[in-house]
Amino acid sequence: MxxxxxxxxxxxxxxxxxxxxxxxxxxxxxxxxxxxxxxxxxxxxxxxxxNIIARSLKQKTTMTIGVIVFNILHMLTTQVLHAIEEACQERGFHVIVSNSDDDPEKERKYIEMLRAKQVDGLIIFPTGKNADVYQKMVEERFPLVFIDRMVPGVKADAILLDNQKAAALAVEYFAERGYKRIGVVAPPPVSHIIPRMERIEGFRQALAKKGLPIVDDYFITTEIPYIQNELARLFASGRLPEALFAINDLTLMEVLYFIKGNHIKIPDELAIISIDDVPFAHVYTPTLTTIAQPTFAMGKKAAERLFLQIAKKSEHQPQIFRFSPTFIERGSAKEKNVIRKREVT
Amino acid sequence: MxxxxxxxxxxxxxxxxxxxxxxxxxxxxxxxxxxxxxxxxxxxxxxxxxNIIARSLKQKTTMTIGVIVFNILHMLTTQVLHAIEEACQERGFHVIVSNSDDDPEKERKYIEMLRAKQVDGLIIFPTGKNADVYQKMVEERFPLVFIDRMVPGVKADAILLDNQKAAALAVEYFAERGYKRIGVVAPPPVSHIIPRMERIEGFRQALAKKGLPIVDDYFITTEIPYIQNELARLFASGRLPEALFAINDLTLMEVLYFIKGNHIKIPDELAIISIDDVPFAHVYTPTLTTIAQPTFAMGKKAAERLFLQIAKKSEHQPQIFRFSPTFIERGSAKEKNVIRKREVT
DNA sequence: CTTTCATACTAAATCGATTTAGTAATTATA
DNA sequence: TATAATTACTAAATCGATTTAGTATGAAAG
Structure with a gap:
């Protein structure tokens, strides 16, 4: 045998x-x-x-790329992964996926292991905390594409959402429909997680631009497991906002769970718009107004950029791609009634 | 450089x-x-x-396993993949995922490619149509684990849900609450897709056991894109069932979409139980009563079995593992009112 | 004082392909 | 007719590790 x-x-x-x-x-x-x-x-x-291993040893190419994600539970991750998969299968590439769990140590280790395994390139949803490692790859001209998040100072391809625009879209929609007291729900803003910063800051700026009040209490920026508590505290204070902007699918789930537990009526008592078009948005009651990321296009672009780098390692000009979000109007934010059913304050 | x-x-x-x-x-x-x-x-x-490639050539082990799935959109796939990932990372293994799209040709090609790449083993969500290829692997004692589906006649490890029990759980719950006219929604039953058969047949048997009528019209077994039509036809006929059993997450989505479009009230006008505990089950209105598969345990078991085979290729006794489903009682099926709001004949 | 043993290494073969440089035979060109 | 070119191959080096069999040295044993 x-x-x-x-x-x-x-x-x-x-x-x-x-x-x-x-x-x-x-x-x-x-x-x-x-x-x-x-x-x-x-x-x-x-x-x-x-035996492809033997061939790879001689040819110094494995027809395999690595993808390091920081959170597989994220919808974006799943969908982007799907697109990358598909693009790779078209070209006969294989994909090895590793999960850094947003832990820079793990991320660093996986980068090392995947490079030891001679992958031809890496697509990373970066933790953002390994600038030195990323930088080294860029200097060595090792094919690298960032997606979802980017790392300032590291000159690599990056595939990102236009986060400011996404936040503005939500705020403008609310504003035009007469909503004034608008809150945001997000994990804590930290300087190395760019999209989070951009979404929260974009939200603040859009509020300012529309002349709407910026209320500190309406910025629920805490780790996912504490969102329920924060929401409850805000709710108990009696100063509930009229609308809430959830910056991604995971925070949306928290908001929906809270709403469910407290029998709050959407959109009459609280309007909601979130980034990430969750798969149940169109069957939920009410249907959910969301801001979709073009996940498939983003994944495909990431793969294409990586292939470009693999093809001609030398003269590659890194670029940052900003993908436009799509506003999907459904039922979780409507024309605001002047007289609310449950008036607070 | x-x-x-x-x-x-x-x-x-x-x-x-x-x-x-x-x-x-x-x-x-x-x-x-x-x-x-x-x-x-x-x-x-x-x-x-x-350079791990060089090492692999000599050692004849790549510390990499392949996973071939037939549908990445399936919730089960994502979750099982997650568990496999985690189990592999613990042991320093890497995972290459390929998507067969339920196409036997593709599946066969990926099996070949992954073996050429010298993966140490394969976990397959099988299309079910490549019995000869599977059989050859078994004979060569190549480490192989089936998951979700199995292939009769191929003596390999298989990790499966106890589908009959899952169907029985749903029927019994309905029956005990006074539901009589119960339907099922599923893709077409075909002989090589065992769990589908088991769920549909299990449903039929449970109905019989409970002395409930078996109405052909209540068996909506058609491809996902046609489910809406079939549901509409049944609805138009005026002979709507009182309860529906959706055999997985994808069919559930179709049912929910239909319900939404036709303003049917759950559970008063139609009760629902589905297999697969979708992530929004607890925030949906009403909350959804589901039958969860122990996806994480199943993925972990699959990985463990594969590692076992990798460790001692020879004396391995293939086994079939049936995992028990968990009934999660929520709000989409309740004590049936004797007087219904909208009585259909 | 030889033999054995333990220690601290090394040379060379090996894994299974690819690739380069070359050979032998035939055909075309000067 | 001698030389060049073309065709149809092959031997051997190579990729970058691991591994086996062995060597050299000093210490312990007989």
Missing amino acids: KKVTMADVAKLANVSKSTVSQYLNKRYEYMSEETRKRIARAIEELGYQP | KKVTMADVAKLANVSKSTVSQYLNKRYEYMSEETRKRIARAIEELGYQP
Whole structure:
């Protein structure tokens, strides 16, 4: 039951290994019809399957890319991964996915391991905390694409949402419909997580631009497990906002859970818009108005950029791509009634 | 910028490659403190990173497994994948995921490619149509685990839900609450997709056991895109069932979409129970009563079984594992009112 | 004082492909 | 007719590790 190698095929077909190799690589130029057939028959007979590891060692290319994500539970991750998968399968590439759990230590380790495994390139949803490691890859011209988040100072391709615009879209929609007291729900803004900053800051700026009040209490920026508490505290204070902007799917889930537990009526008592078009948005009651990221296009772009870098390692000009969000109007934010059913304060 | 190899390290440290290799594999037994330090320094100085491809060629193990799924959009897939990932990361394994799209041709190709890539084992959500290929792997004692679906006649490990029980759980719950006219929504039952058969047949048997009518019209078994139509036709006929059993998350989405579009009230006009505990089940209105698959345990088990096979290729006894579903009682099926709001004949 | 043993290494073979440089035979060109 | 070119191959080096069999040295044992 030992493995069949090229040498076995060569022996059976009565040719050299070199010729078999030529055959496998379809370099038929100077090969007789007769030889070709003999080799084909030998391969068939032995059930020979080439060993790609051996080939990779010589060729220094593995036709494999690595993807490091910081959170698989995120909807964006799943969908982008799907798109990357698809783009890779079209070109015969394979994908190895690793989960950094937003832990820079783990991320660093996975980068090392994947590079040791000789992946041809890396697409990273970065934790943002390994600037030195990222920088080294850029300097070595190792193919690298950031997605979802980017790292200031590291000159690499980055595929991002236009987060400011996404926040503005939400605020403008609320504003136009007469909502004034608007809050935001997000994990804590930290300087190395750019999109979070951009969404929260974009929200603040859009509020200012529309001349709407910026109320500190309406900025629920705390870790996911504490969002319920914060929301409850705000609710108990009696100064509930009229509308809430959830900056991603995970925070939206918290908001919905809170609303459910407190029998708050959407959109009459509280309007909601979130980034990430969750799959149940159109079957929820009310249907959810969301701001969709073009996840598929983003994943595809990331893969394309990586392939570009792999193809011509040298003269590659890193670029930052900002993808426009799409506003999907549904039912969780409507024309605001002047007289509310449950007036607070 | 050429790669640093073990030979470079050996030269700088003034030892042989063998010694460096021993060092890297922590076989310090007969190595002087002095040498160890020199090697460590040389590695540090050169920024040496071992090439795992070369190592794999010699060792005939890649510390990589392949997973072939038939549908990434399925919730089960995502969650099981997550569990497999985690189990692999614990043991230093990497995972390559490929999507067969339920196309046997694709599946066959991916099996070939992954084996050419020398993966140490394969976890497959099988299309069910490549029995010959699966069988060959079993005969060669190539580590293989089926998950979600199994293939009759192929003696390999299989991780499955107890589908009959899942169906029975739903029917019994409905029956005990006074529901009589119960329907099922599923893709078409085909002989090579075992769980689908088991769920539909299990449903039929449970109905019989409870002495409930088996109405052909209440078996909506058609491809996902046509479910809306079938549901509409049934609805138009005026003979709506009182309860519906959705056999997975994808069919549930169709049911919910239909319900939404037709302003049907859950659970008063139509009760619903589905297999797969969708992430929004607890925030939906009403909350959704579901039958959860222990996805995490299943993924973990699949990985463990594969590792077992990898560890001792020979004396491995293939087994079929049936995981028990968990009934999660929420609000989409309640005590049935004797007088219905909208009585249909 | 030889032999054995333990220690601290190394040379060379090996894994299974690809690739380069070359050979032998035949055909075309000067 | 001698030389060049083309065709159809092959031997051997190579990729970068691991591993086996072995060597050299000094200490312990007989």
